Amino acid sequence: MTASMSHGSMHEGLDLLQVPDLAAQLRVDSIRAAGSAGSGHPTSSLSAADLLATLMSRHLRYDWQHPDAPGNDHLIFSKGHASPLLYSVYKAAGVVSDQELMEGYRRFDQRLEGHPTPVLPWVDVATGSLGQGLPDAVGIALAGKHLENSPYRVWALTGDSELAEGSMWEAFATAAHYQLTNLITIVDVNRLGQRGPTALGWDLETYAARVEAFGMRAVLIDGHDVTEIDEAMALAVTEQDRPLVILARTVKGRGVPEVEDELNWHGKPLEEDVARSAIAQLGGQRDIVVTGPRPPAVDAPPHTRGELSLPTFEPGEEVATRKAYGAGLAALGAADPRVVALDGEVSNSTGVATFIDEHPDRFFEMFIAEQQMVAAATGLSTRGYIAFASSFAAFLTRAADFIRMAPVSRADLRLVGSHAGVEIGADGPSQMGLEDLAMIAATQGSTVLYPSDATSTVALVEQMADTSGVSYLRTTRGAYPVLYGSEERFPVGGSKTLRSSDGDAVTLIGAGVTLHQALAAADELAEEGIRARVIDAYSVKPIDGEGIRAAVAATGGRVVVAEDHHAEGGLGAAVLAALTAEPVSDLHVKHLAVDGVPGSGDTAELLAWAGIDAEHIAAAARTVLEG
Amino acid sequence: MTASMSHGSMHEGLDLLQVPDLAAQLRVDSIRAAGSAGSGHPTSSLSAADLLATLMSRHLRYDWQHPDAPGNDHLIFSKGHASPLLYSVYKAAGVVSDQELMEGYRRFDQRLEGHPTPVLPWVDVATGSLGQGLPDAVGIALAGKHLENSPYRVWALTGDSELAEGSMWEAFATAAHYQLTNLITIVDVNRLGQRGPTALGWDLETYAARVEAFGMRAVLIDGHDVTEIDEAMALAVTEQDRPLVILARTVKGRGVPEVEDELNWHGKPLEEDVARSAIAQLGGQRDIVVTGPRPPAVDAPPHTRGELSLPTFEPGEEVATRKAYGAGLAALGAADPRVVALDGEVSNSTGVATFIDEHPDRFFEMFIAEQQMVAAATGLSTRGYIAFASSFAAFLTRAADFIRMAPVSRADLRLVGSHAGVEIGADGPSQMGLEDLAMIAATQGSTVLYPSDATSTVALVEQMADTSGVSYLRTTRGAYPVLYGSEERFPVGGSKTLRSSDGDAVTLIGAGVTLHQALAAADELAEEGIRARVIDAYSVKPIDGEGIRAAVAATGGRVVVAEDHHAEGGLGAAVLAALTAEPVSDLHVKHLAVDGVPGSGDTAELLAWAGIDAEHIAAAARTVLEG
Numbered sequence A, B: 001m002t003a004s005m006s007h008g009s010m011h012e013g014l015d016l017l018q019v020p021d022l023a024a025q026l027r028v029d030s031i032r033a034a035g036s037a038g039s040g041h042p043t044s045s046l047s048a049a050d051l052l053a054t055l056m057s058r059h060l061r062y063d064w065q066h067p068d069a070p071g072n073d074h075l076i077f078s079k080g081h082a083s084p085l086l087y088s089v090y091k092a093a094g095v096v097s098d099q100e101l102m103e104g105y106r107r108f109d110q111r112l113e114g115h116p117t118p119v120l121p122w123v124d125v126a127t128g129s130l131g132q133g134l135p136d137a138v139g140i141a142l143a144g145k146h147l148e149n150s151p152y153r154v155w156a157l158t159g160d161s162e163l164a165e166g167s168m169w170e171a172f173a174t175a176a177h178y179q180l181t182n183l184i185t186i187v188d189v190n191r192l193g194q195r196g197p198t199a200l201g202w203d204l205e206t207y208a209a210r211v212e213a214f215g216m217r218a219v220l221i222d223g224h225d226v227t228e229i230d231e232a233m234a235l236a237v238t239e240q241d242r243p244l245v246i247l248a249r250t251v252k253g254r255g256v257p258e259v260e261d262e263l264n265w266h267g268k269p270l271e272e273d274v275a276r277s278a279i280a281q282l283g284g285q286r287d288i289v290v291t292g293p294r295p296p297a298v299d300a301p302p303h304t305r306g307e308l309s310l311p312t313f314e315p316g317e318e319v320a321t322r323k324a325y326g327a328g329l330a331a332l333g334a335a336d337p338r339v340v341a342l343d344g345e346v347s348n349s350t351g352v353a354t355f356i357d358e359h360p361d362r363f364f365e366m367f368i369a370e371q372q373m374v375a376a377a378t379g380l381s382t383r384g385y386i387a388f389a390s391s392f393a394a395f396l397t398r399a400a401d402f403i404r405m406a407p408v409s410r411a412d413l414r415l416v417g418s419h420a421g422v423e424i425g426a427d428g429p430s431q432m433g434l435e436d437l438a439m440i441a442a443t444q445g446s447t448v449l450y451p452s453d454a455t456s457t458v459a460l461v462e463q464m465a466d467t468s469g470v471s472y473l474r475t476t477r478g479a480y481p482v483l484y485g486s487e488e489r490f491p492v493g494g495s496k497t498l499r500s501s502d503g504d505a506v507t508l509i510g511a512g513v514t515l516h517q518a519l520a521a522a523d524e525l526a527e528e529g530i531r532a533r534v535i536d537a538y539s540v541k542p543i544d545g546e547g548i549r550a551a552v553a554a555t556g557g558r559v560v561v562a563e564d565h566h567a568e569g570g571l572g573a574a575v576l577a578a579l580t581a582e583p584v585s586d587l588h589v590k591h592l593a594v595d596g597v598p599g600s601g602d603t604a605e606l607l608a609w610a611g612i613d614a615e616h617i618a619a620a621a622r623t624v625l626e627g
Helices: A016-037 A042-046 A049-058 A080-092 A098-104 A133-148 A166-177 A204-213 A226-238 A272-281 A321-335 A353-358 A370-382 A393-405 A436-441 A454-464 A513-527 A545-554 A571-579 A603-610 A614-626 B016-037 B042-046 B049-058 B080-092 B098-104 B133-148 B166-177 B204-213 B226-238 B272-281 B321-335 B353-358 B370-382 B393-405 B436-441 B454-464 B513-527 B545-554 B571-579 B603-610 B614-626
Strands: A010-012 A074-077 A154-159 A183-189 A217-222 A244-249 A289-291 A318-320 A339-343 A363-365 A386-392 A413-418 A447-449 A470-474 A479-481 A496-499 A506-510 A532-536 A539-541 A558-566 A588-594 B010-012 B074-077 B154-159 B183-189 B217-222 B244-249 B289-291 B318-320 B339-343 B363-365 B386-392 B413-418 B447-449 B470-474 B479-481 B496-499 B506-510 B532-536 B539-541 B558-566 B588-594
Touching (some): A016 A080, A016 A226, A016 A272, A042 A080, A049 A154, A074 A080, A133 A166, A133 A183, A204 A217, A226 A244, A321 A353, A321 A413, A339 A370, A370 A386, A386 A393, A393 A436, A393 B393, A436 A447, A436 A571, A479 A513, A496 A513, A506 A545, A506 A571, A506 A614, A513 A558, A513 A614, A532 A545, A539 A571, A545 A558, A545 A571, A558 A614, A571 A588, A571 B571, A588 A614, B016 B042, B016 B049, B016 B080, B049 B154, B049 B183, B074 B080, B074 B133, B133 B183, B166 B183, B183 B204, B204 B217, B217 B226, B226 B244, B318 B321, B321 B339, B321 B454, B370 B413, B436 B447, B454 B470, B496 B513, B506 B513, B506 B545, B506 B614, B513 B532, B513 B558, B513 B614, B532 B545, B539 B571, B545 B571, B558 B571
Parallel strands (some): A010 A289, A154 A183, A217 A244, A386 A413, A506 A532, A506 A558, B074 B154, B183 B244, B217 B244, B413 B470, B447 B470
Antiparallel strands (some): A447 A539, A496 A532, B447 B539
8 A cells, every 4th residue: 555545545546556455445345334234245346346446546537526517427337236336436436434334335214225326426327127227328328429429438337147138238239339439338257146157157258259249349358457457448548439348357255265256145245254354354444535537527418498389289180199299299309409219119100200300310219129228218317318218008018127217216217108008909919008007107106198189198298308207108009089179288197077067977087099988988878868977087197086086976976987908007096096095985986998818800899899998888887877 | 833732732841942932822822911901011921931931841840730749840930020921821731721811810809810829729929029939939949958858849930120129139048058959040131120221231240140149050041042041941950059040131022022122111011003913923822732841759748746745834933935935836846847947046035946956957047037037937838837937026027028928828927026025125126026016917817926924825836836827926035924824725816814803993904024014003903902804915816805895894994905015006906996896885995005216224114114014004094993
């Protein structure tokens, strides 16, 4: 240890000779943090300590005091379970105290969580579900290279185990396609997963062949040789051709002889005596504070919204909501340069083609890689972009784990799923979104919107731009009559009453295609002298509980709700939750939803088969009236 | 056309010279079928017609009259949208009539659906969600090579667009790891996706580099040259080293000059005059019937269950349900050789380690590739295996689209998700399954089980073995007291009443960890003189509607339901649906669930934070009693 590295002193960058001492500190602190918490992943931290010591002290251009500085590099910790190492880096950067590390790690109501999340200002996206950090990083790199034209670089540390996730290969393919030379992937190849060896072990050549075939430049190094690490990282500046992947051969548990390269030490703190002796051998506790290279000074891109001129539609005109979505998004894009779109190679179906025509430079084709699409939208949102990602509703389920993680990342994720339900007809069940409402509604803090006409669609698209968290717009394949004039408002959490009179005997609730069926059912019932109130529940979550409870109360507790979705977790479930949110004295519900595996057919045949067409809604209304 | 290929005649295999004529028939029929339906994907069929003509007539060993013959090869149509081609193959095999092709395709209540499903006896798994057929095929190949020791081969036809899906690379990696030389992948590289060119176009060399790096043997051919096709397919017999991938350069729309290699012809039938002239140029309608090579005669593996001896547990003993799952599965595996297990590299956490110890030859490590894991379980189930696939509940969401498709495949898919909810403690939200119940409950025909103790866990594992469709067992990280003696029965669709008296004032419903909290709440309430009925809702779907309605009616309509899951789509939603399935006159519900993004902490801290611990349940009970 040199004099200039005494405890508590501050440096701007380290001489390479000093890096091992910093690495030793990161190791000691990783061991201490996990030991203090009684859980965590010290061995997965030890393998990457030399990588992170070299990175933070000599290559990561980062102003730790200003994590939002637009020129800052981004460090994405894809192997999030190695959080002891990341938090030890924060201590070494002088932004987390030793006390916080020792008393806060993995504790309740503390920010040093078991896996990193953006409750920490230096974390862009939450990790811990392996295979997500790198795809998220692709989104941040896309923003830097293709939107912000910023000099920042994105450094992603991944494990080797997580290279088994297909999402990682979607990320590599996308990084190559978009020539993201601002993305540097560092793979900590410590050969051991949670329960045993990885499929490829230390076969770095095979990893290299794979990433090279996917368009990367691979560099193979000894991940404990700081000279090799340093030279590889220096290529981030000179390599302008292909995104760089540093494949680092490492030893899990490196620095603690008792656990080095041993099985059964994943996710466990060291035994106390082993930890004590290891810390002593590593030179004991240090409190070196190091500042790496400064980021370049760059201006943040201007973020303002101009005047918005949404498309309007004539009531009665037949327009598919998926087409209205595209038109609305294109208009939004004209008003706000932050609006970007992504699609999973179905833009001519989802409606996004309209946006692409008008704003080709703000559209990213993600091909058929929905996980990467959602991850890219997540990454883009961390840079302040208003990213809308679309595919068939059915295929958004491909990205369910990424959607689940978006609220943990505190990301504003805007999703649009077209071709909802059996309504699509002949293509059959593989293409029918019948589970999408349940998936998104169960996502923490989400907003679920399901418009029935073009006017409400564009109004909701506008609101999604300002909605935080995960928001979802469900659109329909077929064209249906416009129901509303452009003066109508559609607040999130509201509903519309389309038919109403004092003598209403039953409430009919629909959204999307079933709203049109409910209107037809009301006509049919009217001919029999039965008056039905009809509610457009365009906001499925939050649902208009007050409005729906009032309507149902006004109709003697009698209500029919119909949805083009399975019975679980969709519109009906939201209505039932609203109706029972207060004590109930009189309630008779019929819930019509899709049960059974559909086949092909035309829309009318399939709505009838599913029992969600006007005829079945009217029949259900008669049943509740009899009951 | 040779005399021996006159209409309606039958052949066992074709001379290579005759294959182009068969290919022309497949093209003509693909055009006719899509034209008759007014929708479908003829151009995607035309590119692969020569591939399929060669395969079906000279390489696919298949007894069309006996689709269940154990020696039959398997044809997995991963690019399921090219169904006109597949159904034309069925016509050429003599198992679908021309009339059915022309009048049944894509029609309501007909078996020739827009995308193939196993309502057709020659289809193993449903396709149409791109990127699933090949991973499913890996499961079938695993069964053939590692369980059945059968000579059958699995031929998977994939598109090039779907190679963008990460799941395809999980499949290649898995095929290489398990040396599935019985799997032949044929990639129809027609360079055009739905909305435009693919990322790699006709760059077959890059595809070859990628699949070779993933451990395959790549063969590059002209996909319209039947000699090249034939030679490549013949390698399936001689290649014993690596799984074969045939990369076939093809032209989308091949055979119809007006649309060949043209954009904007995806998923559209040809215009009538174009179709008429193309059919004429292709030689008009034919009705050749061809039988390819016969499959080898092999015996089906014996499928019987021996005597089952489930582990038993002492009431009061503390056992984690995840550990009980492993013990139960190991016992089931001892009784039934069809039982196999798969895990996503967390077997020491999910409990499956116990099964691996006892039945290592029936365990497949899927590493961290949950999509492939679920697909492999799907494929294995088509071969009669009782496959259980496990990971953390949170990470099963990675495979949501595969789970969605399982009912379309009519597959019996058994999933087990451990580490449910905030109960897990310090690891934090990325590892907490809080959406899993919603995901599986919304799956068509699914069964959702959530036991609270070890005894009920093993009883439910036994029943899962005989449950059709998608079934799901949710397990808990921590160890909790065994509640039941081994004599108790836990029928799917039932519930258990653990506390009950005539004077019960409120019903408390829980499952998993919240059942233990509900019992503690009942104790707390009892001290205040409030009697609470406590119900173990171990069967979330189907839920015990009758039992729950009776309990709630007996307690004046007062009910508290608590779950370690988000409020949407889980236990509470199931209870509400049950309570409102019949007219309601008096109901006061409090639904306690997890809202907000959790952090780290210990179990007690997090259950309290989420408001689902005994104290909050008791408080909610007091509220409904006041209300």
